[in-house]
Amino acid sequence: MEKQAMILLVTAAEYLGDYTLLCTFNNGVKKKVDLSPLLKYPAYSVLKDEKEFIRYGVDGTVFWANGADIAPEYLFDNGVTC
Helix, strand or coil, X not given: CCCCCCCCCXXXXXXXXXXXXXXXXXXXXXXXXXCHHHHHCHHHHHHHCHHHHCCEEECECEEECCCCEECHHHHHHHCEEC
16 A cells, blocks of 8 residues: 655744744754745735734644635755755
8 A cells, every 4th residue: 555645734924033934844853934024025925014024823734814824845955954
């Protein structure tokens, strides 16, 4: 029987300041992810206001009150392992 690949999910996120999150994934890995490069895109521009940026939640990935979210794979691939 072939082993199925695990679906990557974010299980926790902690704000570290400067638009950086410490994300914990369901495979046990923790990565520090700088999201400031995304702020130039229209879907994320409202998050330039740090008061809006810190209004995030976690439900398998990171999402914000304005409806923006980020694929867990992006966070994993662009993060620095801690």
